[in-house]
Amino acid sequence: MSIDRSTTRRRVLRNAIGFGAAFAVGGCDAGSDSPFVQKISDTGEALTATVQRVLLWDSSLAKEYPEQAISRDFRANGSIEIDDPAYRRLASDGFRSWTLRIDGLVEHPARYSLSDLRSMPSRTQITRHDCVEGWSCIGKWTGVPLSALLERVRLKPHAKYLVFHCADTLGESLDAGLYYESIDLTDAYHPQTILAYDMNGAPLNEPYGAPVRLRLERQLGYKMAKFIMHIEAVESFAGIYGGQGGYWEDRGYQWYAGI
Amino acid sequence: MARQPIYRHSLTVRLVHWTAVAAVVVLLMSGLQIFNAHPALYWGQKSSFANPVASIGSAVIGDARTGVTRIFDHQFVTSGILGLSGYRDDPEQRAFPAWATLPAQQDLAAGRSWHFIAAWVLVICGLVYLVAGLATDHIRRDIAPNFRELRGIGHSVVEHLRFRPAASPTYNVLQNLAYSGLLFVVFPALILSGLTMSPGLDAALPFLTSIFDGRQSARTVHFLAAFAIVLFVAIHVVMVLVSGPINLLRSMVTGWYDVKNEATQ
Numbered sequence: 001m002s003i004d005r006s007t008t009r010r011r012v013l014r015n016a017i018g019f020g021a022a023f024a025v026g027g028c029d030a031g032s033d034s035p036f037v038q039k040i041s042d043t044g045e046a047l048t049a050t051v052q053r054v055l056l057w058d059s060s061l062a063k064e065y066p067e068q069a070i071s072r073d074f075r076a077n078g079s080i081e082i083d084d085p086a087y088r089r090l091a092s093d094g095f096r097s098w099t100l101r102i103d104g105l106v107e108h109p110a111r112y113s114l115s116d117l118r119s120m121p122s123r124t125q126i127t128r129h130d131c132v133e134g135w136s137c138i139g140k141w142t143g144v145p146l147s148a149l150l151e152r153v154r155l156k157p158h159a160k161y162l163v164f165h166c167a168d169t170l171g172e173s174l175d176a177g178l179y180y181e182s183i184d185l186t187d188a189y190h191p192q193t194i195l196a197y198d199m200n201g202a203p204l205n206e207p208y209g210a211p212v213r214l215r216l217e218r219q220l221g222y223k224m225a226k227f228i229m230h231i232e233a234v235e236s237f238a239g240i241y242g243g244q245g246g247y248w249e250d251r252g253y254q255w256y257a258g259i
Numbered sequence: 260m261a262r263q264p265i266y267r268h269s270l271t272v273r274l275v276h277w278t279a280v281a282a283v284v285v286l287l288m289s290g291l292q293i294f295n296a297h298p299a300l301y302w303g304q305k306s307s308f309a310n311p312v313a314s315i316g317s318a319v320i321g322d323a324r325t326g327v328t329r330i331f332d333h334q335f336v337t338s339g340i341l342g343l344s345g346y347r348d349d350p351e352q353r354a355f356p357a358w359a360t361l362p363a364q365q366d367l368a369a370g371r372s373w374h375f376i377a378a379w380v381l382v383i384c385g386l387v388y389l390v391a392g393l394a395t396d397h398i399r400r401d402i403a404p405n406f407r408e409l410r411g412i413g414h415s416v417v418e419h420l421r422f423r424p425a426a427s428p429t430y431n432v433l434q435n436l437a438y439s440g441l442l443f444v445v446f447p448a449l450i451l452s453g454l455t456m457s458p459g460l461d462a463a464l465p466f467l468t469s470i471f472d473g474r475q476s477a478r479t480v481h482f483l484a485a486f487a488i489v490l491f492v493a494i495h496v497v498m499v500l501v502s503g504p505i506n507l508l509r510s511m512v513t514g515w516y517d518v519k520n521e522a523t524q
Contacts, residue, residue, distance in 0.1 A: 061462060134294070
């Protein structure tokens with residue numbers, strides 16, 4: 001989802017509210033925000049997530065593709081450039097002073113530099129990236145399996161989710177909060193869930209989430225946080241930002257994005 | 260002209276019919292909303308952004324912004340409906356117009372929520388219909404065409420062309436083919452191609468992407484199958500209108516269809 005599109009969407013939304021019923025078809029739009037419709041929508045999401053989790057064995061792998069399938073026009077979505085001065089300082093020396101902070105409900109809170117991550121066991125996978133908008137691109141990702149990091153920091157027993165805090169605001173003012181995402185432990189320990197630092201054999205470029213982004217191959221693109229600064233293990237994400245578990249989730253999108 | 264009512268549609272068929280009507284309307288309109296988020300179709304596993312199979316957008320032609328629909332190498336001006344629509348003096352750039360999408364304004368998140376809820380409703384409807392239809396033999400007896408009916412297809416085509424619908428309590432062979440095609444070709448293609456767009460299900464059921472030659476082809480098939488349903492509904496409604504709409508509508512509401520009444524029209 002590009003910044004263009006999200007700002008367009010907001011503008012359109014404002015226009016629609018301004019024009020009021022002129023745009024609306026019947027009572028459909030008025031209903032979209034009602035608690036009743038929200039409840040039905042939540043039920044639908046819960047049903048989908050439950051059925052998929054039953055069908056999806058914890059370890060079933062997303063399809064991996066041959067080298068020649070890699071997209072030459074891989075679309076960068078979400079934030080493309082980061083204005084934040086702290087991030088710019090990190091970027092200016094190739095993220096040599098960047099560290100990934102992992103804390104929250106862990107036994108051993110830690111910070112890892114990019115070279116720490118690169119010295120750990122890695123996984124390379126050529127996978128398809130599906131955007132919620134409908135398009136797909138194929139890329140090769142190399143990174144450290146999240147499970148390897150979790151073995152080092154050791155989750156506490158009541159940790160249920162990992163929250164990824166990012167450096168980007170996705171075009172909003174800082175008041176709206178930074179981009180963030182959350183995943184459950186089934187996905188966190190999945191063998192294809194990696195913190196990728198290379199894309200197509202070269203260090204991750206800024207539009208694709210430098211220095212490190214999440215790859216979560218069985219869900220949509222918006223779950224795959226870019227520009228990761230901090231990973232926090234939590235029991236519940238209800239108290240974080242809008243409480244829905246992610247930037248787009250706080251704006252109405254499903255938390256479970258396997259569909 | 261004695262009325263000769265027959266009990267034509269079981270309660271299950273009637274409930275499934277009208278629930279499916281509601282679900283299909285929501286699915287179609289929310290589907291167009293979702294399509295609008297990226298109004299281009301591709302073939303294969305991935306999107307080749309420079310070469311879509313089809314796309315809807317807008318471009319400045321001359322000095323006016325114009326709605327443009329492209330299919331392969333053909334380009335059509337579609338201002339007012341596709342690519343550019345809304346108020347004449349302040350049109351909006353969007354693939355399908357506000358009146359065709361749910362919600363009306365661009366809102367992918369809400370469109371997805373509506374789509375997935377309605378999909379569950381339709382799938383549950385379909386399962387109820389399938390189980391009941393097989394258990395009562397309705398599908399084999401009333402829906403599937405048999406050999407004798409298929410041999411009479413030429414006659415049935417001629418009768419349709421003469422707008423002389425046979426006043427029969429059973430379906431004619433063209434109805435058999437249309438209903439079977441919808442239920443056992445279009446709906447399965449629609450459901451399977453929809454499931455193939457789910458990255459989760461692609462991991463769980465890897466054969467899905469193989470069936471359609473990739474996720475982007477599945478998306479294109481999903482779009483085409485949706486329009487096959489639109490085509491079906493258009494023909495279905497026209498046929499109802501020319502074949503005694505009151506009688507037919509009543510039969511799909513109460514179950515009772517008047518054969519004699521139909522024959523004297």
